[in-house]
Amino acid sequence: xxxxxxxLILITGILLFLVSYNFDxxxxxxxxxxxxxxxxxxxxVITNFGIVVVVMLLIPSVIFYKKNKKIMYxxxxxxxxxxxxxxxxxxxxxxxxxxxxFTYPFTNVLNYxxxxxxxxxxxxxxxxxxxxxxxxxxxxxxxxxxxVFSRIYFGFHFLSDVVFGALAGYFIEDYLLKLYEKKxxxxxxx
Numbered sequence: 001x002x003x004x005x006x007x008l009i010l011i012t013g014i015l016l017f018l019v020s021y022n023f024d025x026x027x028x029x030x031x032x033x034x035x036x037x038x039x040x041x042x043x044x045v046i047t048n049f050g051i052v053v054v055v056m057l058l059i060p061s062v063i064f065y066k067k068n069k070k071i072m073y074x075x076x077x078x079x080x081x082x083x084x085x086x087x088x089x090x091x092x093x094x095x096x097x098x099x100x101x102f103t104y105p106f107t108n109v110l111n112y113x114x115x116x117x118x119x120x121x122x123x124x125x126x127x128x129x130x131x132x133x134x135x136x137x138x139x140x141x142x143x144x145x146x147x148v149f150s151r152i153y154f155g156f157h158f159l160s161d162v163v164f165g166a167l168a169g170y171f172i173e174d175y176l177l178k179l180y181e182k183k184x185x186x187x188x189x190x
């Protein structure tokens with residue numbers, strides 16, 4: 001059943017990416033002119049990568065440190081792999097952002113749009129958080145969706161950047177979870 005679900009997620013994700021790519025310009029134009037003071041404030045806080053790291057990585061790390069250190073290490077591994085993969089893809093694709101943004105002093109790679117590093121990092125953490133902290137799953141999913149939406153809302157990313165980043169991040173963590181469970185349970189079916 002899990003294989004069918006991942007296949008369905010992959011097919012749906014690819015289709016969503018292809019559709020979103022066709023609506024990149026329209027979505028960017030819409031959010032360029034559709035601004036709301038409340039959303040500007042809330043999403044302005046959530047879009048900060050430091051806040052994302054605290055909520056999606058550091059707070060769960062403290063919880064996992066007490067419960068299961070191996071899961072905490074897996075969380076950090078997924079985070080770092082997603083950041084590295086996002087950097088590599090950004091260097092290959094070199095897609096400009098929808099709006100002119102500030103320039104980072106040490107590296108220009110952060111100034112490229114595709115894929116959304118926020119989306120890739122967040123969605124590389126979500127499967128593990130939802131599985132191992134199920135009581136807070138709505139918090140993780142809600143915060144993650146708001147954070148990636150904020151990237152489109154403020155014009156830092158095209159819709160397809162976020163969709164691809166989310167899809168890639170999800171499969172990074174899914175693969176790491178499979179490796180972890182295979183090692184933990186041997187060759188038994190999970």
